[in-house]
Amino acid sequence: MLETWFTEYHNKNVSFSLRIREAKTYKSELQEISVLDSYEFGKVLVLDNTIQLTERDEFIYHEMIVHVSAMTAVLNLKPKRVLVIGGGDGGSVRELLKYDIDEIYLVDIDKSVIETCIKEFSFSRCLNDKRVKIFNESGDKFIKKYKNFFDIIIADTPDPKGIAEVLFSKEFYSNVYGALTDNGILTVQSESPFYHADTLRKIYRSLKEIFPIVRVYLAPIPSYPSGLWSFTLASKKFDPLSLNKERIKEMLRRFSTKYYNEEIHFACFALPNFVKEVIE
Numbered sequence: 451m452l453e454t455w456f457t458e459y460h461n462k463n464v465s466f467s468l469r470i471r472e473a474k475t476y477k478s479e480l481q482e483i484s485v486l487d488s489y490e491f492g493k494v495l496v497l498d499n500t501i502q503l504t505e506r507d508e509f510i511y512h513e514m515i516v517h518v519s520a521m522t523a524v525l526n527l528k529p530k531r532v533l534v535i536g537g538g539d540g541g542s543v544r545e546l547l548k549y550d551i552d553e554i555y556l557v558d559i560d561k562s563v564i565e566t567c568i569k570e571f572s573f574s575r576c577l578n579d580k581r582v583k584i585f586n587e588s589g590d591k592f593i594k595k596y597k598n599f600f601d602i603i604i605a606d607t608p609d610p611k612g613i614a615e616v617l618f619s620k621e622f623y624s625n626v627y628g629a630l631t632d633n634g635i636l637t638v639q640s641e642s643p644f645y646h647a648d649t650l651r652k653i654y655r656s657l658k659e660i661f662p663i664v665r666v667y668l669a670p671i672p673s674y675p676s677g678l679w680s681f682t683l684a685s686k687k688f689d690p691l692s693l694n695k696e697r698i699k700e701m702l703r704r705f706s707t708k709y710y711n712e713e714i715h716f717a718c719f720a721l722p723n724f725v726k727e728v729i730e
């Protein structure tokens with residue numbers, strides 16, 4: 451029997467391949483959307499030949515992009531409004547819905563990603579929750595309309611190229627700062643410290659010029675390039691490292707997580723020397 455494989459090229463010398471049963475392609479005016487049925491990682495969302503998530507390991511990415519800042523906010527105040535930029539698959543929204551937050555805004559430039567995910571991934575149906583407000587436009591234009599409005603912003607973006615490149619500029623981060631309340635916290639996915647050190651450095655330095663508290667943390671994401679992923683948290687007031695471990699533990703009795711816990715909350719900020727060198 452002929453085997454079918456999907457291959458994502460991480461650079462011109464390295465690739466990651468999955469044996470698949472089936473590949474479906476959906477229509478979008480902005481990007482090619484595919485959903486693969488893979489043997490090892492379950493269903494996989496691919497945009498323009500780049501893996502966005504797999505059913506098998508998406509929990510690590512989504513829990514880690516959300517809970518570190520959400521927990522920091524929730525243990526210091528009651529967040530009213532949260533914004534997810536990108537994130538049309540709903541994974542970050544699913545994690546945010548675990549908290550008592552009044553409204554969750556999601557702005558994804560491509561309506562077709564949202565429609566495809568709701569059809570293909572059971573977890574994406576959380577996007578139909580009445581606390582979720584969905585907007586379809588570019589995050590950089592959307593953010594300029596809000597001042598002092600969101601308590602948490604999660605930049606759940608693809609890699610910094612094509613339509614997503616604007617979501618990594620210093621001007622965008624300044625507008626995010628303006629859209630956050632005085633207690634606001636931003637978390638961005640900041641790529642692989644192994645393959646994309648320059649990108650991580652640029653993100654870190656840009657945020658450092660704008661926010662008083664900026665911290666990089668790590669998580670293993672097996673289906674992403676190098677398997678080691680970074681996130682950068684930028685905060686106006688609250689430091690994720692000043693939380694009380696027992697209070698995190700207590701909050702986590704209210705809902706379940708598969709990766710994030712009160713120990714990971716602190717341990718994820720322990721950086722290997724080569725990552726420290728990237729951001730120094």
Ligand code: SAM
Pocket residue numbers: 501502503511535536537538539557558559560563587588589590606607608609613614615616617639
């Ligand atoms: N977890 C993912 C990753 O790291 O690869 C990101 C997943 S999520 C599917 C990314 C979403 O960002 C996509 O649905 C895409 O349509 C959206 N997106 C890309 N550029 C955007 C922009 N300029 N404004 C808002 N959303 C954007």
